[in-house]
Amino acid sequence: MSEMIWHKSSYSAGGGNCVEVAEGVTTSVRDTQNRSLGHLTVPASEWAALVSAVRAK
Template identity: 65%
Template sequence: MTEERVWHKASYSSGSGSCVEVSEGADALVRDTQNRDLGHLSAPAQEWVALLAAVRVQ
């Protein structure tokens, strides 16, 4: 059975149409809103949290 994922626009996406969507769960999925059919990147939830923490420090 395939898990239904909920996607939301990333808060760092601009209003120019160049958006990134994220689906968070046991793993984080990231995709380009203009190219959804090309798939997504996947990372373990812990790695996603670490990436967000590192970006916020910048």
């Protein structure tokens, strides 16, 4: 299994409300301030649909 490369989401705002994502065949999302709590992994297509819906608002 390859190592995940995490980056701060461009949608994260200041004030400590940040998430990080690792993208590939699946997309993983975690809380920047609570990395030890784990992450949520979804199919990349589902992540793309969510981002598209958020951008449309």
